[in-house]
Amino acid sequence: MKHTEYGNSLLECTVSYQTPTFAHAKITIPAVLVDDVYNQAVKSYQRTLQTSGFAHAHVPAEYVKQHCKHHLIEHIKEFIYNFFVISFLHNELMRKRIRIVGQPRLSDLFVEPGQDAIYTFELTAFEPIPFLEWKYFSFKAPKRKNYKDLDRQVETFLEEELKNKENYPNDGATVNDWVGASICLVDEQGNQLCSAHNERIWLKIGDEEADEPFRNIFAGQQRGQSFVTNISALQEYFSPSFQSDYQFKVTVEDIIPHQYFCLDQFKKYFKLKTYKELNQKLIEVFSYRNDLSLRRSMVHESLKLMFAKHRFSVPYHAVLRQQQHVVEVIQNNPDYHVYRAQKDFTDRVRELAERQVKEMILLEQLAFGEELESTDVDVRGYLSFLQRPRMKEFLYFDSPVTKVRAQEQPMPDGIIRRRALHEKSLNHLIHHLAKK
Incomplete structure (x- = not known):
């Protein structure tokens, strides 16, 4: 898009x-x-x-x-x-x-x-971290397990996704696809208002009864197609507290299918040039040790090294807000009351919140210091990872909550781009530390 x-x-x-x-x-x-x-x-x-x-x-x-x-x-x-x-x-x-x-x-x-x-x-905000020459740090990347079965699993995955792509009917968006669309406000004659401002959103087409309004207008739509609609679902998205009957012109700009995982998109995302590089990258989410994927181990070791080399404090109020967020997430876990009963529960929540804030600070500065930008390739890659449970392992941070009251809701493009930027910053860090 x-x-x-x-x-x-x-x-x-x-x-x-x-x-x-x-x-x-x-x-x-x-x-x-x-x-x-x-x-x-x-x-x-x-x-x-x-x-x-x-x-x-x-x-x-x-x-x-x-x-x-x-x-x-x-x-x-x-x-x-x-x-x-x-x-x-x-x-x-x-x-x-x-x-x-x-x-x-x-x-x-x-x-x-x-x-x-x-x-x-x-x-x-936060004060700049005086980064050292981090690209030259000595880094020992975790190794994959040498089971031949891992290579067979990757081969099977590749074969299945290539077959899925061959069988893809390409007859428009369907259930579980991500759709990228631009939306503008129009008058009764279809003339664009608000200086032709377009709001860009991403929506996953859901399969529940509550998803029917959005599903009805996007299912079957092709890239580049436009239509005018006044469905209540869009009215409620832009103004949930009031009823309106505005006319919107919607243009479908991108579709990320669920039926197949796009390997070409994957190679662009990680800048892979050869089949060997593709295989090695996929091994990262197939090789596990002590219930931890190779990919997740690489992330942990990379961040651990950066924190060891760069000591910095974090804003206290940022940690407090993150603690609240952590507790809200844990409360959705069926075992919440078991965790809450532990004597060190509060200390562990605080430690986790502080670590998460430090990660966000480090990667935010790294992204801007390295002049990284969240491109269309990054956004497409980010959303495509959400289409496969195994591929989600390439995403370190929590994926966005897209459902409200059991209904898939549009996500503003700007929020998705910022999430994609943080993942890109982390990939940039791992790439330069591990390539030596």
Whole structure:
């Protein structure tokens, strides 16, 4: 899916540091875009509002603006945040190489018709780590097991996926495929609004009953196809608290099929040139020792070496937030109460949270210091790994939670790109340490 350079858009992002570890990011949306959304919201209310004294769908615009102003403003706050702000924010932070830990936190917003909208986010930043010449560190990479059965397993995997590709009907997107799409707001005549702004999303087509709305509009669609829709699922995604009936033009820009794992994409992702290199790379997720894959062992040893050579502290409040996240994840485990009863539970959670924060800091700085960018190849590779349980082992960080109330939800392109960048940074580290 083609990546738009958000820096050329009408939106603006400015970052100001209050301390070396705390900053504000301010996103400004020009009044012309705010008014486009506001006017569409008024028209939507005119069509759906039922009030005494007016026939259905004939409520005057001025009446709506006067009597529904609070609801209109609250609605467009949500819509602007999801349609304009969130992807733009993440892409701008990467483009400007702003080093942060965790997610940006919305702290303030101002939205009024006829005026620029402003969304302000708090960022947990960190002071630069004085990196040594890490590419020349002595690194002893973990070795694979020398069982011939491992090579046979890899050969079988390759044969199966090549056969799956040969049998792929290529008749459009289907269940369990990832679909990349651009979405723009259009009027009743199909004219693009909001200066033709396109919001880019990724969606996994689910197979549950709750997934039917998105499945119905994307199933069978080919790359490059466009259509106009007003399905409620999109309305709820952009503004979950309010009902609307906007028209959206949706263009399918990419499809990552579930039926086969694309080996050509895999080779591009890891820059593999020969069949031998392909085989060696796949061995990393087939060779296990003490329930730990070779790939995971390489990650652990690489990070362990970097931490041993670079001593640095982490923002205390970042660790606290990560502790909360760790506990939330553990609470979903059936054995949570067993873990919670352990005397050292709190200490272990804190240690895990601190390690995770240190990993994020190190890889964030490495990515920007090495001038890495999250490209289309990286995003496609990242999502393709999610299509096979075995291939997920190539991803170190937790995969995104895509389901809300048992329904697959769109994911903003900017969030996916940032996740892909962290994995790319880790791959870059392992590649240079292990190639000697």
